[in-house]
Amino acid sequence: MKYLACLITLAATPALADEAWVTNEKDNTISVIDIATQEVTRTIETGERPRGITFSKDFSRVYICASDSNTVQVMNPETGEILNDLPSGEDPEQFVLHPDDRHLYIANENDAVTTVVDVQDRKVVAQIDVGIEPEGMAVSPDGKVAIATSETTSMAHWIDTATHQLFANTLVDSRPRHAEFTADGAQLWVSAEIGGTITVFTTADQAEVGKVHFAIPGVNQDLIQPVGFRFSPDGTKAYVALGPANHVAVVNTQTLEVEKYILVGRRVWHLAFSPDNSLIFTTNGVSGDVTVIDAATDEPVKSIKVGRFPWGVAMRPTPAN
């Protein structure tokens, strides 16, 4: 019976519902969560130390940063089969897919470069020198600007995607981790883990226009460390993972004030909205689980055990057929 259960877990089964795909950094696996039942339905093996994860626009492929295998894997999400590896540069940690669905901008954490890869030709298009330990990656909605943030250099590097040249380097607080453009592309937000802030820039002139600060009663200020974050679909709120503070902050994007802190699992890294936008899934590295937050009430509703050290999360809607 145990054997049978094992087989079922390993066998790739077609998705019958919306799914959350979670990379487990210390297990070399992906846990696939059925969003309707909130159960892990599949565990898929990956390369070593999977972290960043994202789907192609039509969800026919999933890209996985296998950091310690020094590659980006391309997987068929139906079967779990690896279709091919992409030349990613050394130690790819995080990446972003350009709106053209063709170019991946990859942060090479150990190499102080950003690698641009054409996923069709499977070729490196450019390598761009950035600061030490690049991590956060973002592309503007119009595709013209890519951002790499470097942890040890405390900067957001602004890359012209047409020329692959840096055109600005803006300081943020210590150890930037994640960058996101607002949906209209007007602002860039960058989280700083050790600085404990998010810096907000206007995209047009790369000027700093504001900062988000965090404070949780009873939690040491030095341990409130913003890492991954996402904007709500209507753009009014940002949900910010606060690392070892074990909370997600809900930030009003107009006032930059925190409206609420949601208790989640330990060392929360990243988060993502379910395809229908009703739920938020957070990856909690130290507790090895995922917290499900009800986006209507901003209340945590469930914890789901996944693998060791869950890091990235990406959503796959029910295939339309």
Add this chain to the structure above:
Amino acid sequence: MLAKISGMLTAAVAAVAWSGAALAEVKVNILYLRHEVARPPVLSNLDPVPENLGIAGAELAVNEVATTGRFLGHNYALTVLSVPPEGDFTAAARQALGQAQLVLLDASAPDMLAVADLPEAANALLFNTSSGEGRLRDADCRANLLHTALETAARSDALMQVLQAKQWRRLAMIVGPKPADQDFAAALRHSAAKFGLTIEGEKDWTFDTDLRESTMDEIPRFTQDLPDHDVLLVADETDDFGRYVEHNTWAPRPVAGSDGMVPTAWSPVIEAWGAAQLQDRFTRQTGRGMAAQDYAAWIAVRAIGEGVTRTGSAAPATLRARLLDPALALDGFKGWSLSFRDWNGQLRQPVAVVNARALVTLAPLPGFLHQVNEMDTLGLDRPESTCTAFGGTP
């Protein structure tokens, strides 16, 4: 791997470019000033002290801050000056201060005070990267001397927090004969009292034979008459005999202190909080693991870099003000954002408690509270300090 990729490049590797107005050039000259010590012989030859201890940390950090500087027009240079044991350290310092006013000191406490009190150092910013002596943070503090080296009392406090949290409260101690052993033993006694643990008995290490082939005969007998205890402390700061104590004790007890479970600012076994990347960079550069003194030098240069990056200035007074600002959030790769105590210049930092193969835990531990900052539960705290050079009152 890199070569493989360059072969696949279809476009030229993009060069770094900047936009906007010309950047203000800032020259940042950093001096690493060492007074070499004639180290006493130790029983084992297994772990020689690296020739470039400390220096390697400064070299790594200057490369890192130079990367940031490249984007901002800040140019960093590191000069290493190593004075032989018999050399005139103060004279060398006096001359070198003419070239650089940002100085990492790798020397004894008396040497450091002599340099800090030189007229040439009056406007300099000095960093103690090597001495744990309490008096440098207390009555003998100096306004121009910041400390990135961990104070001895912070190490002993961290260890006692861990033992208290584990409820291993009855201690015995073996104390070596050297001054550094005596200082560490004094710190352990003080910390034991501070955190409510009891040192039930002590013995002085008096062996003058080569123990390497007789540890199993000698050390059980040596430890047999100690009063009953949960943990055996060893104060052996020159790494002489401590390594032979563990697993040779009469009673089956863990060893802690200078060997066994060790409190330290840094160790190659630290992996979390991004440390794996730092360890990797260090090992690639030096071919060895990163030690606590390498870390102290590394973070001193990183602190200078943070100050220069945020202020656009390399003036010691400007950097000092920035570093002593309580809002400083220095990234020490230990999970907490770090700052300096603005009342004695000591870097606030967590203390790793490690064994040879893994991190045991990181102090301060949960539950050890403090009215200002939990990291201030480790080491000399403001109410106890008689330091006045930073504007405080005794």
